[in-house]
Amino acid sequence: MVGFEWIFLPVLVAATAGFAYSVNRKDRQRCLSLRLEGIRINRLIKQLLLDVQQHRAMASAFLNGDKSFGAKLEQKQAGIGHDITALDALHSRILMAEKRWDSVRDNWQSLRKEVLALSAEDSFRRHVEFVRSIVYLMGDVAEHSQVVGSCCADAALARALWNKLPVAAEGLGQARALGAGVAAKGQCSSVVRVRLRFLEGRIRETMKWVSDDLKRADPSQAAPMLGLWKATHKTVSDFLALLEETIINAEKPSIDAEHYFGSATKTIDALFSVFDQVSDSMEKSLAR
Numbered sequence: 001m002v003g004f005e006w007i008f009l010p011v012l013v014a015a016t017a018g019f020a021y022s023v024n025r026k027d028r029q030r031c032l033s034l035r036l037e038g039i040r041i042n043r044l045i046k047q048l049l050l051d052v053q054q055h056r057a058m059a060s061a062f063l064n065g066d067k068s069f070g071a072k073l074e075q076k077q078a079g080i081g082h083d084i085t086a087l088d089a090l091h092s093r094i095l096m097a098e099k100r101w102d103s104v105r106d107n108w109q110s111l112r113k114e115v116l117a118l119s120a121e122d123s124f125r126r127h128v129e130f131v132r133s134i135v136y137l138m139g140d141v142a143e144h145s146q147v148v149g150s151c152c153a154d155a156a157l158a159r160a161l162w163n164k165l166p167v168a169a170e171g172l173g174q175a176r177a178l179g180a181g182v183a184a185k186g187q188c189s190s191v192v193r194v195r196l197r198f199l200e201g202r203i204r205e206t207m208k209w210v211s212d213d214l215k216r217a218d219p220s221q222a223a224p225m226l227g228l229w230k231a232t233h234k235t236v237s238d239f240l241a242l243l244e245e246t247i248i249n250a251e252k253p254s255i256d257a258e259h260y261f262g263s264a265t266k267t268i269d270a271l272f273s274v275f276d277q278v279s280d281s282m283e284k285s286l287a288r
Contacts, residue, residue, distance in 0.1 A: 028151055031148075031151040031152070032151050032286050034094075034095075034144075034145050035145055035146055035151065035152075035153065035282075035286055036283060036286050036287065037095065037145060038095055038141050038142060038144070038145025038146055039145075039146075039279050039282055039283055039286075040090065040283075041087070041090060041095055041096065041141050041145075042138050042141050042142060042162060042279070043276070043279055044083065044086050044087050044090060045087065045134060045137055045138045045141065046138070046166075046272060046275055046276075047083050047086075048080065048083040048084065048087065048134060049131065049134045049135065049138070049166065049169070049170075050169075050268070050269075050272055051076060051079050051080045051083055052080060052108075052127065052130060052131055052134060053127075053131060053169070053170070053173035053176070053177075053268065054076055054265065055073065055076045055077065055080060055115075055127070056123070056124065056127035056128075056131070056173065056174075056177045057173070057176045057177040057180045057261055057264070057265075058072050058073045058076055058180075058261075059073060059115050059116075059118075059120075059123045059127070059177075060120055060123065060124060060177040060178065060180050060181035060184070061180040061181060061183070061184040061257040061261065062116075062184075063116075063118070063119065063120040063123055063181070064120050064180075064181040064182075064184040064185040064257075065184050065185055066180075066183075066184035066257045066258075068258070069184075069257070073115075073116075077112055080108060080112075084104075084105055084108060087101070088105075094144065095140070095141045095144050095145055096137065096140070096141060097140060100133070100136070100137055100140065101137065103133060104130075104133050104134060104137060107129075107130050107133065108130065111126055111127070111130055114126075120181055124174075124177055124178070124181075127177070128174065131170055131173065132170075135166050135167065135170060138162055138166055139162060139163055141162075142158055142161075142162035142163070146158045146162070151286075153221065153282070154217045154218040154221045154222065156213045156214070156216040156217040156218075156222075157213070157214070157217040157218065157221050157222050157225070159213050160210045160213035160214050160217065160222075160225070161225070161275060161278055161279075164206060164209045164210045164213060165210055165271060165274065165275055166275075167206050167209075168203060168206040168207050168209075168210060168236075168271060169268050169271045169272060171199050171202050171203040171206055172203055172236070172239070172264060172267055172268050172271070173264075173268060174199055175196060175199045175200070175203065175243060175264065176260075176261060176264035176265065176268065178192055178195060178196055178199070179196065179243060179247050179260050179264065180257045180260055180261045180264070181257075182196075182247055182253050183246075183247070183253045183255055183256055183257040183259075183260045183261075184257040186252065186253060187252060187253070188247055188248075188250075188252075188253060193247075193248060196243065196247065196248050197248060200240055200243060200244070200248070203236065203240065204240070207233060207236055210229065211229065211233070214226060214229060224277065224278050224281040225274060225277075225278045228273070228274045228277055228278070229274060231270075232270045232271055232273070232274050235266075235267055235270045236267055236270070236271070238267075239263060239264060239266075239267040242255075242263055246260070247260075
């Protein structure tokens, strides 16, 4: 009997260890798969966010008198329709709350139909509310896919990429919309001037938040973003200087709507280029 126990116990220990290894391996594979799905969904949400922000600025310029933005608005609306179709095709019930996604989709249909009948102020307000819901959706997906499980992303890097960077882009997006409207109208009211000054300060603050999170992040995970972020930070600073010179501190706007829209768009694209390249790096790392 004693001999049997000496033979049986090592076998039992080995079997238990093997089972635990198998369970842990499957758990890690599920975790990696969930993170990959989250990254891919948030890339699609980012494109929707980018297109809706552009639509807001185009509508602002159009409703403030620059009718050359009419055709661009129609093209952008078609693009947003494609974004929503792509997200519907990849719709994850685990990562995208059904009610929140249905609300985003329904709000877009309503805004698309009504935008040209709105005042410039009402259009801006409706777009801001809509964009906020998209940013929240991105945060939800990141929270449910990147900061849980045995293979979670660095928390500070996740905050920088999926929470703070989109907020910085939204500050720039609002400045683009308001500034394009001012440039199209040819004058800047004291109210809009105050709002633009506030946005400028908010953008600088949010950029600092991203930089601070990157300093706190695991260097091995944050490395792909650090070099890109330094160059992007300068691009944003240059745009804010343009905003001050041509609109905030100018008696009359000294830039037309098309050129202002283009400069702001290049700046926002630079921010989202960081988003794309870091997402690429994460995908490749997780797929190994």
